[in-house]
Amino acid sequence: MAKLLETAGLTLTLGGRGILNGIELAVEKGELHVLLGANGAGKSSLAYALMGCAGYRPQAGHIVFDGEDITALPLHERARRGLALAWQEPARFDGLTVADYLVLGGKRPSADCLVQVGLAPQAYLSRPLDKALSGGERKRIELAGVLALSPRLAILDEPTAGIDFLSQTEIEGVIRTLRHQGAVLLITHQEALAAGADRASQLCGGRIVCAGAPGAVIENFKARRCRRCDGETCHG
């Protein structure tokens, strides 16, 4: 399969600490690629660096998207090329309604995107996207926003966290849709979700320490084994 995203030697220091230490990651076209790792391993930081978020510009290394080096491009240029990120903690946008927010994506009808995340359009489109919405509702609306963008690569940071378990299957359906449209880089702590991926990479101490079939990577993670740490200290 052709590579959609590839990083080489991606290195990020924040507050004087090495957070990403030479990341080598490859996501293929049409792939659901899961990123595993303990709390603090650097998964969200990698997601922000890939998206080009302010404050997460790497000090060294390269990010190549569909053959183009995008390392120096700002977030909006990466978004224009088809990258989208659903944050671990979805943002509030006081002053915007759900309809205003979804129409920014523009590529798919807002109502369809809401239905796909399990929210009734008539109940949500006119609501302000502020603290009156629950965390789970904002998380779903953010995922609807990613659907509306029809991205070529959706980076999803714990999309099922805070979602009630009756609705997990809807979110899994969203992940499948995004994968069929392009590819998904999924950060999750849910083993079942990770097991259903096409490939996986394990992050430990800001390095990719294991990559390949999800089952093998999950076992490696659960056994606290990586090539750089001894078993006792391998927890990110």
Ligand SMILES: Nc1ncnc2c1ncn2[C@@H]1O[C@H](COP(=O)(O)OP(=O)(O)OP(=O)(O)O)[C@@H](O)[C@H]1O
């Ligand atoms: N802006 C920042 N300044 C300094 N340190 C930071 C900053 N952002 C993140 N870190 C540190 O970088 C490390 C990796 O954080 P990150 O949020 O990427 O981990 P994670 O793997 O996503 O964890 P979790 O599974 O808990 O969400 C942590 O030790 C965190 O404290």
